[in-house]
Amino acid sequence: MSTGTPLTESAGVAAPAGNLAILQEPGSLAAFWRRLAARRSALIGLAIVVALVATAALADLVAPYDPTATDWGAVRAAPSLAHPFGGDEVGRDVLSRIIYGARASLGAGLVSVGLAVALGLPIGLVAGYAGGWIDAAIMRLTDALLAIPFLILAIALAAFLGPSLTNAMLAIGLSATSTFVRLTRAQVRAVAAEEFVEAARSVGNPPWRIALVHILPNIVPAILVQATLTIAAAIIAEASLSFLGLGQQPPEPSWGAMLNVAKNFMDQAPWMAIWPGLSIFLAVLAFNLLGDGLRDALDPRQRT
Amino acid sequence: MSRVQPVVSVRNLSKAYPLRAWWGGKGTVFRAVHDVSFDIAPGETLGLVGESGSGKSTIGRAVTMLNPPTAGTVAFEGTDLATLSPRALRRMRSRIQTVFQDPYAALNPRMSVGAYVAEAFRLHRPDMNATERRAAVAHLFERVGLDPAFMGRFPHQFSGGQRQRICIARAIALKPSFIVADEPIAALDVSIQAQVVNLLQDLQADLGLAYLFISHDLRMVRYLCHRVAVLWRGRIVELAESDRLYEDPRHPYTRRLLAAVPLPDPAAERARLAARARDEQADGLPGDLVEVAPGHWVADH
Amino acid sequence: MSRPLLDVRDLRVTFDTEGGAVHAVNGVSYTLNEGETLGVVGESGSGKSVHVLAMLGLIPRPPGRIDGGQVLFRGRDLLALPERALRRVRGGEIGFVFQDPMSSLNPGMTVAAQIAEPLRIHLGLDRRAARARARELLDLVRIPNAAARLDQYPHEFSGGQRQRVMIAIGLACRPKLLIADEATTALDVTVQAEIIALVQELKRELGMAIIWITHDLGVVAGISDTVQVMYAGRILERGPVDDIFRDPRNAYTLGLLRSLPDLSGGRAGRRRLQQIDGSPPDMRRPPPGDPFAPRNAYATARCWAEMPPLVQAEGAAPGHLVAAWYDLPARLAEERAR
Numbered sequence: 019m020s021t022g023t024p025l026t027e028s029a030g031v032a033a034p035a036g037n038l039a040i041l042q043e044p045g046s047l048a049a050f051w052r053r054l055a056a057r058r059s060a061l062i063g064l065a066i067v068v069a070l071v072a073t074a075a076l077a078d079l080v081a082p083y084d085p086t087a088t089d090w091g092a093v094r095a096a097p098s099l100a101h102p103f104g105g106d107e108v109g110r111d112v113l114s115r116i117i118y119g120a121r122a123s124l125g126a127g128l129v130s131v132g133l134a135v136a137l138g139l140p141i142g143l144v145a146g147y148a149g150g151w152i153d154a155a156i157m158r159l160t161d162a163l164l165a166i167p168f169l170i171l172a173i174a175l176a177a178f179l180g181p182s183l184t185n186a187m188l189a190i191g192l193s194a195t196s197t198f199v200r201l202t203r204a205q206v207r208a209v210a211a212e213e214f215v216e217a218a219r220s221v222g223n224p225p226w227r228i229a230l231v232h233i234l235p236n237i238v239p240a241i242l243v244q245a246t247l248t249i250a251a252a253i254i255a256e257a258s259l260s261f262l263g264l265g266q267q268p269p270e271p272s273w274g275a276m277l278n279v280a281k282n283f284m285d286q287a288p289w290m291a292i293w294p295g296l297s298i299f300l301a302v303l304a305f306n307l308l309g310d311g312l313r314d315a316l317d318p319r320q321r322t
Numbered sequence: 323m324s325r326v327q328p329v330v331s332v333r334n335l336s337k338a339y340p341l342r343a344w345w346g347g348k349g350t351v352f353r354a355v356h357d358v359s360f361d362i363a364p365g366e367t368l369g370l371v372g373e374s375g376s377g378k379s380t381i382g383r384a385v386t387m388l389n390p391p392t393a394g395t396v397a398f399e400g401t402d403l404a405t406l407s408p409r410a411l412r413r414m415r416s417r418i419q420t421v422f423q424d425p426y427a428a429l430n431p432r433m434s435v436g437a438y439v440a441e442a443f444r445l446h447r448p449d450m451n452a453t454e455r456r457a458a459v460a461h462l463f464e465r466v467g468l469d470p471a472f473m474g475r476f477p478h479q480f481s482g483g484q485r486q487r488i489c490i491a492r493a494i495a496l497k498p499s500f501i502v503a504d505e506p507i508a509a510l511d512v513s514i515q516a517q518v519v520n521l522l523q524d525l526q527a528d529l530g531l532a533y534l535f536i537s538h539d540l541r542m543v544r545y546l547c548h549r550v551a552v553l554w555r556g557r558i559v560e561l562a563e564s565d566r567l568y569e570d571p572r573h574p575y576t577r578r579l580l581a582a583v584p585l586p587d588p589a590a591e592r593a594r595l596a597a598r599a600r601d602e603q604a605d606g607l608p609g610d611l612v613e614v615a616p617g618h619w620v621a622d623h
Numbered sequence: 624m625s626r627p628l629l630d631v632r633d634l635r636v637t638f639d640t641e642g643g644a645v646h647a648v649n650g651v652s653y654t655l656n657e658g659e660t661l662g663v664v665g666e667s668g669s670g671k672s673v674h675v676l677a678m679l680g681l682i683p684r685p686p687g688r689i690d691g692g693q694v695l696f697r698g699r700d701l702l703a704l705p706e707r708a709l710r711r712v713r714g715g716e717i718g719f720v721f722q723d724p725m726s727s728l729n730p731g732m733t734v735a736a737q738i739a740e741p742l743r744i745h746l747g748l749d750r751r752a753a754r755a756r757a758r759e760l761l762d763l764v765r766i767p768n769a770a771a772r773l774d775q776y777p778h779e780f781s782g783g784q785r786q787r788v789m790i791a792i793g794l795a796c797r798p799k800l801l802i803a804d805e806a807t808t809a810l811d812v813t814v815q816a817e818i819i820a821l822v823q824e825l826k827r828e829l830g831m832a833i834i835w836i837t838h839d840l841g842v843v844a845g846i847s848d849t850v851q852v853m854y855a856g857r858i859l860e861r862g863p864v865d866d867i868f869r870d871p872r873n874a875y876t877l878g879l880l881r882s883l884p885d886l887s888g889g890r891a892g893r894r895r896l897q898q899i900d901g902s903p904p905d906m907r908r909p910p911p912g913d914p915f916a917p918r919n920a921y922a923t924a925r926c927w928a929e930m931p932p933l934v935q936a937e938g939a940a941p942g943h944l945v946a947a948w949y950d951l952p953a954r955l956a957e958e959r960a961r
Contacts, residue, residue, distance in 0.1 A: 052641065213427035220388055221492065222415035222445050235432040373811035374782070481902040482667075511666035512838050513875075513918075516882035516898035523895070538812065545884030545893065565890050582816035584841025586883050588864045591845035595820065 053315035060311020066304035074120035083111035085118040086269045094287040104289040107279060115271035116293050122272035123301060126187050126256035126265070127249040133191030134198050135245055141195075142202025147210060147229045157203070160196040168193050172255050176264040183272070186265035190255045194248050201244050205237035212236075239316035246309035250302040257298050273298050327400075328361035329500045329532045330385065335359065335394035337380050354380045356556045357394070364499065365526060367533040369547030369564065371540055371579070377556040378536045382504045385534060386420055387411060398500065416446040419493035423505035425485035429477035435488045436473030439463070442495035462491040466521060483514035487521065494525060502534045507542065519546060540583045544568050549617075552576045557608045562618040572620040575608075627695075628799055628832050629655040634692035636670070636677045636856075639685060643907040647673045649856040650692075652933070657799065660826070660833040662847030662864065664840060664879070668903050670856035671836050672804050678702075679717065679802075680709045697799070715745035718793030718831075720786070722805040727789055728777040734761070734788055735773035741795045760791040763828075765821060783814035790822065797829060804836045819846060840879060844868060849942070852876045855904050855914030858933055862943030872936040872945035872952070874919045875899075913948065921949045 054060050073080060083089075092105030103112035145156040163171065175189035209215065210233060218232045259265035260274030268275065273294040280290035335358045338351040355377040362368045370378045383389040385396050387403050396403045398418060406414060422428040429438060436459050443455045450458070460470035466487040477485060486506060493501055503522065507515040519542060525531055537543050543550055544564050551561040552575065560573040571577045585591040609622025636648035648670040655661050665671040676682045678694045678701055694701040696717070701709060713719075721727045729737060738760055739753035748756060754773065761769035764787040777785055786806065793801055803822070807815035823846060826833060835846060843850055844864065851861040852875060860873040871877045878899040885894060901918040904910055910917060916926040925931075925948045936945040938952075945951075 049641070213422055213424060214430045216388055217420070217422060217428045217489070218430070218441075220386060220415060220420040221442050222412040223441070224409075224412060227445075232430055232433075236430070373813065483902060511903070512840075512879055513666055513882060513899040514902065516896040517900070520896050520898055540812065541884050541886065544886055545896070548890070568886075578813060582813040584815075584819075584839060584845055586840040586844050586868070586880065588844045588847075588868050591841060595823065595845045 050315055054311055057311045057314060059307045060315065063304045063307025063309075063311060066300060067308055070120055070124060070301055070304065073117055074124050077117045077121060081111075081114040081117040083114040085110060085114045085271045087111075094283060094290070096287075097289055103293045104287065106276070106287070106290050107283055110269075110271075112276075112290060112293055115276060116273070116297055119266075119271040119273045119276060119294065119297070120301075122183055122260070122266045122270070123253050123256055123274075123298070126183065126190065126272075127253040127301075127305070130187045130190035130252045130256070131194060131245050131249050133188070134194035134248065135241065137191070138195045138198025139202050139241065142199040143206055143229055143234070145199065146203035146206025147225065147233065153203070156199065160199045163193075163196040164200070168197075168251065169255055169258060173259065173262065173264065176259050181264045181267060183260075183266045183270070186256055186259045189259070189264075190252050193255070194252065197248065198241065198244065201240065202237065205240050206233055209233045209236045239312075243309055243313040243316065246305055246312055250305035250309070253298065253301050253305070257294075326363045329364050329366075329399060330362045330534070331395075331397040332361070332381075332385060333359050333395045333397070335381065335384055335391045335396065337377070337384050337389070338392045353556050355384065355391070358553075358556075358558055359394075360551055360558070360561065362500065362532045362534060364532055365530045366549070367526065367535050367547045369543040369550040370534060370536045370553060371538065371543050371550060372553030373538065373579070376553040378553050379504055380556075381553070382420070382502045382534060382536050386415075386418055386502050388420070413446070416442070416496035417498045417500065419496075419498045419501045421486070421489050421493050421501060421503045421506045424509045425482055425489050426477075426509070428489050429485055431477055434474050434476055435480070436463075438477075439473075439488065439492045439495060442492050446496055458495070459491075462495055465494070465525075466491045467517075481514075482510050483517055486510060486514075486518050490518075490521060490525070494529065494531075497529065498531065500532045500534070502536070504536045505538070506535075507539065508537070515542070522546070540580065552579065554608055557621065558611060558619075559608045559621040559623075560619065561611065562615075566615075566618055570618075572614055572618070573608075573623055626657065627654040628657045628659075628697060630693075630695040631674075631678070632693040632695070634674055634677060634694060635690040636673055636682065636687060637690050638682075638687045640907070645906045646909050647687075647856050647906060648677065649909065651853075651856070651858055652692075653851060653858065653861060655800070655832055655834065658826075658830050658832055660835060660846055660848045662843035662850045663834060663836045663853060664838065664843055664850060665836075665853035666838055666903060668855065668906060669853040671853045673856075674853075675719075675802050675804065675834060675836065679713050679719065680704075680706065681713075711745060714741040714792075715796045716798055717800045717802060718796065718798035719802040719804070720789045720793045720806040722808050728785060730777055733774050733776055734780070737777075738788070738792050738795055741792060745796045756795070757791075760795055761788070763794070763825065764788070764791045766791075783810055783817060786810060786814075786818055787821065790818070790825075794825065794829065794831075798831055800832045800834065802834045802836070805838070806835070807842065808837065808839070815842070822846070840883065852879070855906060855909060857914060857930070858944075858946065859915065860943075860945045860947075861933070862936070862945075863940050866940040866943045870939055870943075870952070872939060872943070873915075873947050874921045874949070874951060875915045877951065878918075913946070921951065921954050923949050 087110065089105065089109040092101055092109040092111065094107060095101055095105035097104040101111050101113065103116060106112055106115065141156060145153045172189045172193040175192055176186050179185035179189055215228060215232055218228050223232070256265055256272070257274030257277065260272045261278045263278065266272030266275045276294040277291055280294065283290055335355060336353065337355040338353050341350050341352050358381060360368060370381060372378045384391040387396070390404065398414065403411065403414065429435065439459045439462055440455045443450050443458060459473060463470040463473060468484060468487050468491070480488065507518050510518060522533065523546065526533065535543065535547055547564045549562065550564045550567045551558045552573065554575045560567060560571065560576045567576065568580060571580055585594055611619040611621055614620050632652050634648055634651045638645040638647055651670065651674050663671045673682065677689055689702060692702065696712065701712065735754055735757045738757035742748045742753040742756050758769050758773060761772065766772060766784055766787055780788060807818050810818065819842065837843060847864045849862065850864050850867040852859050852873065854875050860867065860871065860876045867876065868880065871880060881897040882899055884896060899918055904914050904917065912928045912930055913922065913926040916922040919926065931946045931948045933944045933946045936943045
């Protein structure tokens with residue numbers, strides 16, 4: 019100890035005294051998990067999401083039938099032991115189609131939001147950190163895009179790109195991008211005003227390093243929360259596009275496409291509509307619960 | 323103003339902010355700092371005192387080019403910082419450092435404190451590998467009185483005084499010759515302030531650092547600083563060797579400021595409060611500095 | 624000084640946090656007489672602010688809770704009062720001024736309306752009478768041209784003037800007790816001087832008791848009759864202001880006084896600041912004994928194990944109480960002899 023400064027201070031481990039503000043700061047992964055686990059609704063959401071993802075991933079193992087195989091004996095068959103969720107208009111097993119449909123729905127949710135984040139995050143980062151005319155140009159463009167309702171934009175884009183699941187994902191992803199541009203920009207501007215960013219400049223960090231090393235990790239929580247909530251919206255969007263015939267093409271299953279066909283048989287075979295409808299509801303609810311829980315767990319100060 | 327070759331030489335520094343025009347009228351400017359000049363010698367501490375809005379933090383950020391001045395020059399070891407390219411200025415930052423007021427805000431909450439200090443080497447010492455950086459950071463931790471075992475921890479696990487030590491460790495990592503300390507003890511508890519002031523003094527003695535010490539704690543400024551500049555309404559109204567300034571203040575504002583400082587002695591403080599009736603008022607804008615005695619400059623009033 | 628206005632008995636406050644229970648106030652007892660000014664000194668986590676907030680029912684519950692004690696104000700236990708009755712005391716018989724005048728004032732309400740609020744609630748004044756009284760109060764706190772400024776909003780006032788407005792609100796109902804929590808900390812030193820002078824004058828005019836909470840020993844020295852030093856949710860020392868400064872009996876008080884820069888003599892000959900090593904304790908795991916023992920060079924084995932009671936200091940002025948197992952004057956004399 020060449021400075022003659024006290025050893026006791028170094029030995030006196032983290033002692034944030036009675037300062038209550040400190041105790042609320044974002045902490046370790048363990049602390050985050052504790053906060054998330056303290057919220058029952060978030061845990062339920064997480065459990066459902068995990069179950070849905072596992073089902074979709076293991077569809078080949080868990081589905082009792084080939085989702086496209088027809089069985090004339092099961093046409094519009096009521097739920098039974100052989101077909102717990104019943105049969106559809108050409109005798110395909112509804113349960114198997116729900117299970118495989120999870121791939122389309124969750125896949126669309128994850129891929130489209132992944133695309134939206136992949137595009138929106140860098141653009142928002144540039145807009146927020148560069149400022150000036152670049153920022154102004156990007157913001158006017160996102161303003162224009164945000165003026166069009168999300169679903170309408172997605173339908174228009176999907177119609178333009180042509181009906182297919184891939185194009186539906188693309189359309190949903192592009193439609194959701196402006197949300198992430200705006201969110202990222204707002205977050206970047208808030209974080210950039212913090213003193214530690216100035217401290218980073220003062221030690222000689224180049225701008226790209228400030229953006230990536232100092233700002234980005236601090237905005238990830240907000241992006242993650244928004245992404246989770248947007249997945250729920252994207253699942254609805256995919257279902258809507260498929261319902262309109264713009265998404266998953268027959269005979270491949272998707273919850274939205276199943277609903278589309280089911281609407282013609284509401285009187286004779288209501289289970290054809292009930293199960294995909296419930297599935298969509300459950301998935302959307304799960305992602306929303308998880309997103310709300312994440313928001314609280316990641317940043318207690320933003321709790322409203 | 324001082325005879326030895328200064329580390330930092332500030333000449334006619336001004337910082338103006340455009341004020342938004344109302345209804346398309348002609349915009350005016352707010353002069354946060356106007357025509358400020360001073361030198362700081364190697365190993366010297368210059369105190370900058372003044373009240374909120376006097377422009378003292380603006381000067382600190384202008385001198386380090388974190389918020390460059392709108393007029394005037396800042397020369398560091400003879401180099402005019404305004405002439406440097408952004409890249410050259412970033413390289414120069416290894417020699418000019420800042421310790422900020424709020425050690426809670428100045429640390430990146432999602433970066434381990436070891437990585438935070440190591441960043442200085444990462445940026446300016448490409449020749450060092452990870453092991454060498456680690457060793458250097460451990461050494462710095464010991465230097466500022468922190469246990470190197472805490473390198474992997476995150477800022478929220480430290481107390482205010484410890485965080486300020488971490489900030490100081492990073493500031494001295496590249497052996498700078500000049501540090502701007504912008505209210506470095508204002509956010510700390512009384513019992514911790516002396517620790518940090520002692521550390522700053524020890525480092526100055528060992529490393530020959532020059533400080534620009536910005537503070538509103540007028541007693542600590544007198545204790546710590548060799549010379550003191552009093553700032554009022556964006557200008558220096560008085561600049562002198564510190565004991566001289568406190569014992570023989572010439573500008574009415576300096577007198578008013580010093581008379582307002584509470585004294586930690588009941589009898590003296592009660593007497594001071596009773597004497598406050600004949601409070602000096604300073605008004606108008608400060609004029610040019612005149613040398614009233616060797617090294618003692620006072621603005622026309 | 625006469626009969627006690629406020630009698631705090633064994634007050635205990637805890638906050639439940641994710642990291643565990645924070646014991647913010649650990650058995651604080653003292654009395655305050657009518658017209659007395661009490662300076663409360665301490666650093667963050669000392670319990671100096673929390674204990675008065677708890678008295679006034681102003682700590683959020685949860686996470687906070689009051690684990691015990693009584694706060695007798697003119698004979699009534701504030702902690703036992705229902706919220707309605709407590710509201711009548713708060714802002715009525717007890718006025719208070721907090722640190723940040725900007726966030727304590729409602730930015731969307733005129734100053735007149737904010738000063739009138741306690742008058743209408745506590746004194747039942749009608750709109751016109753409350754407005755007239757608000758004007759008198761602005762005059763009282765020396766805001767020039769009060770009539771014209773009544774209908775202005777907080778942002779139209781400077782920081783010092785806003786704190787004057789806060790004081791006007793605190794004094795609106797002629798309280799028996801004014802509590803000021805770091806009321807001048809955010810202000811410039813010249814503005815602080817004006818506010819302190821104002822409070823001194825008002826005290827002479829109105830005769831209320833004051834609890835002035837601050838970390839600034841200079842401010843405490845000038846305005847207090849009694850000083851109370853708090854640390855880790857406890858009172859470590861308390862007594863007449865001159866006695867505390869001249870003859871401190873607790874090592875923490877001494878450490879605070881010694882850590883101030885000694886400005887006597889020339890700069891070159893000045894001694895190094897005497898720092899208090901270490902940091903305040905983590906109040907989630909308060910030490911079993913004297914909370915200052917880990918930072919105290921004079922601590923004895925007993926200090927580490929057992930909290931000393933707050934008792935009259937031997938040979939000190941009457942009412943000079945200290946919590947310490949060691950005899951500080953004797954230890955200092957030994958040091959000087961060596």
